Amino acid sequence: MQTRCPNPECAIEFDLSGDDLDKRGHAPGRCPDCGIHATFRSPDAIAIIEREFEKRKAKGQLKGGPERAEDWVPELSVLVEDVRSLWNVGSIFRSSDGAGFQHVFLSGITGSPPRKEIEKVSLGAEQVVSWDYVVNPLQAIVQLKKRGVQIVGLEKSDESVLLSEAIYRNELKRPICLIAGNEVSGLSPQVLHHCEIVCHLPMRGMKESLNVAVAYGIAAYMIAQGVHKT
Secondary structure (H helix, E strand, O other), rough: OOOOOOOOOOOOOEEEOOOOOOOOEEEEEEEOOOEEEEEEOOOOHHHHHHHHHHHHOOOOOOEEEEOOOOOOOOOOEEEEEEEOOHHHHHHHHHHHHHOOOOOOEEEEOOOOOOOHHHHHHHHHHHHHHHHEEEEHHHHHHHHHHHOOOEEEEOOOOOOEEHHHHHHHOOOOOOOOOEEEEEEEEOOOHHHHHHHHEEEEEEOOOOOOOOHHHHHHHHHHHHHHHHOHHH
């Protein structure tokens, strides 16, 4: 299948075997040009997202909330990658407002305001927390890193560390952008590649993870309270 490298500094189109496509139209692989390990989208999946982007752009729905200066760098922000549930998106907005996170980056298949499903849970938080929508999360991540923002993944993996330990050891610093991923597959390999550190929450029961919005809410409060400006 024909696909496109998600690395914004590469973005070449090339053929990739479609044998490993999952239900979302994604396939793991490595870019033959830049070498990044990534989850590549099928042409149909790319087309759906790009059509949705154009619809939002035509309606002026690529950003919202309080107006910010072009060079503004939020002290605390979250990037939401491919979160399908609008309920989860609304919950993330509400938790962001409560914890003092100033900006939400929405990306990929993640829904964006105005949507009744989001508003029902957010209770208007999307009007007081600024937000942007981007097709490719790496577009936002690369720019944030250039502005000195620490990129922190929220995911349980072999390399991840307890969020509480990372805070205690002063491994996190402001400005910070926390990355929350898809409800099933979590963060993509290309996003994990750009994370300076990946953190997880402790699980003391039978399940391996929490709902993404619940996990984000806990992590957001921990970071807001425990990570101070250097």
